[in-house]
Every structure is written in structure tokens, then in C-alpha cells.
Amino acid sequence: MTARTIHLPVAARPSIADIVSLAQLAEERGYRRAWLPETWGRDAATVLSAIAERTDDIGIGPSILNVYSRSPALVGQTAASLQELSDGRLRLGIGPSGPAVIEGWHGQSFERPLRRTREYVEIVRQVLSGETVNYSGDVFTVGGFRLRSDPPEEPVSIDAAGMGPKSVELAGRFADGWHALMLTPDGIRDRLEDLRRGAELGDRDPDDVRVTLSTTCAVSEDGERARRLARQHLAFYVGAMGTFYREALSRQGYEDTAEAVATAWGNGDQEGAIEAIGDDLLDDLGAVGTPERAREQVRKFENIEGVDRVAVSFPRGAEQDELEATIDALAPEN
Template sequence: MPDRSLHLPVAAQPSVESLTALAQLGEDHGYEYAWLPETWGRDAVTVLTDIARETDEIGLGPSIVNVYSRSPALLGQTATTLQEVADGRLRMGIAPSGPAVVEGWHGVDFDRPLRRTREYLEIMRTVMSGETLNYDGDIFSLAGFRLRCDPPEESVPIDAAGMGPKSVELAGRFADGWHATVFTPEGLEERLDDLRRGMELGDRDPDDVRVTLSMTGCALEDGDRARELARQHLAFYVGAMGTYYRESLSRQGYEDEAHEIAAAWASGDQEAALAAIPDDLLDALGAAGTPERAREELRKFEAIEGVDDVAIGFPRGASREEIESTIEAFAPDEA
């Protein structure tokens, strides 16, 4: 069976301490990793530092930090430092993110995302090796510096996130793992073929490339409330977060639904956007309902060959109590 991890809430939380407390709850219940998204709220590095200081065993890392707002050398320094603070429990997750965030929030052109991701992977590894950085790429030309502290005692794996065929192939060819999100089981299996093709191109051992699937989970005694929260979450991502999620759903056989959701959201009719999500799509993309139903829905993701870790995320509108209830319902020590 795959590991179970937490994908900490993407929605704003009351404090850094509240995020750390969720990671501690995950550690208490046997979750493998606490993955932290970085969007336009608290930065991932500061929060991960606090989590590292207040936990002992759970793995941790960003899922994801983008490859535009920090230089590749700085991300290598950051990973080196976080690995020291975390006593070897860090795993980095990087990706382009999308133009909505990169251009609208960071003010950087969303240019050549795949090439940029590859160069980040290569540069970060060189930085963390402690060797002198001499790099001549298509985007970055760097020379003459090396870490002035010791490199990490435990090497830091670097995963890449991606949704399209080429980005997933890149993860298989160059990264230490792939982070997947908003996938049906069938859609994920199709992308796993791209990942394997990348492994072959890179002459990689499949055992060296870890697959982490982040999916939305909500397990409440009020099953209707859980499903409504999950439906709201999906409508927001398809309707408000650019074209990536819509295009990914279209590739997975839900083109009509994806465009209907996006059109309704764009016109300001959020109720229509929610109504455009049929139950079969909601079930195909997550695990929501009563604890019994949600756990049963989770099993379809855990049964996919090639998935090493299923990370439980939470709907944007979930309360603190609802998040904690979901963590407890899906806990590995209860499986």
C-alpha cells in the first residue's frame, strides 16, 4: 500500500502555529509527510522551519515552490538550510506553478516553464553537492561560487510537479519524484505512462522516482457537508486558477464539464459552477462524504500501481474542526 501523507491547507490559516499543529497531529497519527503549498499567503520556508522545529519524525517539504520567484541557487541554499533544521527529513517539491500566480503576483514573465524547471533541478543539485557552481544553460549562466557552509549530510530529493504530458515526462527524466494533483484514477494512469517514458529517456531506475498524488479529502459525519465543501473547492480551481486545471480535466475526458464550470465561474454564477460538477466527477477526483464513504473512495487511488504516496488535501472552505476530523478519519494508524 502507498504511504499516506498530508497536504496542508492551501487556504489561509489563523497562524503559523496552526499549520504546525496540523503537522503535529499528522505526525501523531502516522502520516509520512506534511506537504506545504506556497501560493500568496505565508511563505513556505518560514512555516516549514517552524514545523521542523516542532516535530520529530514526519517528513516535510513544499509542494510546491515555484521556479520563478527565487533563484535556483537560492533554492539550493534554502534546501540545504531546511535539511539541517529538519535533521534530514526534507524533500523539496518544485514546479513552474502557473501564469496567474507567477505574472499576477510575482510580476515575472511565465517563460519557458519546462526548460526552467530542468535547469533549476540541475543547479540546485550542484549547489547542494558543495561543488563549485559552473553552469551554462539556456536560461542561466553561473560561475565561480560554492556553498560556504557544509552541504547537507543527507541528500535532499527534489520532486517536480506537473499536469501535462511533457511536464510529467520531465519529472520522470530529471527529478527524484513527481507530484500529481487533480487527477482521476484513469487520468493518473495515463500520465504515469508519460512518467515511465521519461524514466526510460533518463535511464532511471523506477524505484528512484517517487510518485506523490495529492487529492482532496473531506470525511465528516455530515456527509453532505463534506461533499459540498469538496465541490466548492473543485469549482474554484477549475474556474478561478487559470487554464491548467481546466485543460487537465479536458485531457481526462471531462472537457464539457470543465468548460461549463469555468464559464459559469467567469460570469459570476458560482452556484451554476457548483451545479456543473456531477457526482461522478466529484468522486473521480477525491474522497468526500461520511468517514466510511470517504475511506472507501480513497482506496481507488491507493490501488493505482505506481503511486507511492497519497497526500490528503482539504477543501478551501473547511473549518479547523473539519480539517482535524478528516485527518483523524484518514489516519494511517486507523487503516
């Protein structure tokens, strides 16, 4: 049965306490896990620590830590610490991100993202085992590293994020789960074929690879306000965050829309970019509008065979009360 999780806001909130309060509300409403994005705001480890300390049962996890700005040994240490602090509630999400973030913000060369992600998974697993890590790969060489603390009693599952066929295949072959985003129902079905192929290449059962689909959700009694927020969010990611979101939409049959959004945004016409996102794309990618309509749309994603978790995520421009209203409206018991 598909379970419902929450993907905490990507936009900066007024305080860490505001983020924690959303995780607490999600726990009260029956969501299974609170995922926290790490972009250009507060770092994930600090905020997840606060959430772990102020909640009891809800799972936690970063979605995602990129594989360029920290070493895999450090991420292994961080995962071990968060697993201890949360009493075994951590699930680790990693991925390569993209050139705009890695080269523009972190000053690293965006080279060999797939190979780097694979080696990252392997090294982090070795670190978390508590054994001495001696690893010689194409990207990383690690010698003699070992945790000084005891390894986690509860193993930490490692999920890989990906949008393209090869990155999804990699998740199926090497990771414990796959994080999917900006995918239509038909789009995720196509990528699930890549996941199954990767699992077969790794001699694994595809059912053992957990699939989490992050879906943009905005709920308001004013349905048009909710849809406007979602359009703004999608326009920003397609227009301002490099080419891979645009390419993902193109693979799913929305090439003209993706190009129109990117062109308008690149010309400084943000309003034109927002208006280029039609109702068909909005309904294909998210659950937005009145409570009744949004609940129906979430169930559409949950009914896709092969999707294990739907993560309720939020548009960048949503206010705290709108976030809380969406959490309430899309709570699992609803």
C-alpha cells in the first residue's frame, strides 16, 4: 500500500522553529516521513537534528544531499550521527543535482555525476558498516577511514535521486530507493522501466527498491490561488534551474511548454513563463486546487503501480498558513 510522506518547503522559512513545526504537524496528521531539501538555505543536518529532537515517531531524511559539496566519508559520519540522534528514523537521500548548483554555488566541476553517485553510495555504506574503509574507485580513493563511534544499530537505507533514464537505472542497480520528481503518471511509468532494468543488472528484486515520488501540492479553498502558486513554482524550476527540468518535461511530451517557459524566463518575462504552464501540465504534475480536487489528484499518483511513497511537496511562494492547510487537507486519513 502506498504511504504518504511530506517534503518540507524548499523555500526558506522565517526560522528553524517554523520548519520543525511543520514536521510536528505532519507527525500528528499521520505522515510517515519528513524529507528536508537542501538548496541555498539552512543546511539539512542542522535542521534534521532539530526535527529529530522535537518529534517522536516520524521518519526523517534529507532529499537530497548533493554528492559534490561534501565527501562521502563526511556524509557517512553525518548519517551515523543522525541515525543515533533519531533512534533509527533516518533514511538518506543523495544525488548529483546539476551544473547550475554544483558549479555555480559550490565551485566544483560537474564531472561524471553517475559514476560519482555510485561510488558515493558504496563508500557511505562502508562507513556506516563500522569497518575500515579502503576504497579505490574512478572518482574517489579512501584509505584507512573508520568511524570512532559505534555504527548504527539500525542500518541506514540510502536512496538516490534521478530524473533521466540512466540515473534512474543507477538507483535501481545500487541504491535502496529512488527519489522521483517532476514526473507525470506516464512519465514515472516510463522511468519505472529503467528502475527495473537497473535492478535486474544488479541482480536485485525491483520490489526491494523503494520508490518515492515528490509531487507539488497546494491546497486552498481559493483554488485559483493554489494553482497560481504551483505555476510560479514550476516556472522557476524550468526557467531558472538549468536544463535538466526542461529536459525531463520534454521527455514526457511537454517539449513546447518547456521551451516556452525557459525562453520567457530567460528574457526576463517571468509572468509569461508562468502563463505558459497550462492546466494540462499542472494537473499532470501535481495536486493543486481546492481540498477535494487536490485529494483526488494525490490518489491518482498513489494508484500508480510501483510507487511506494508519495511525498507531498509545496510551491516556493506558499505562506506558513497555506503550508499547514495543505498538510491538513492531504493528511493520510483524508
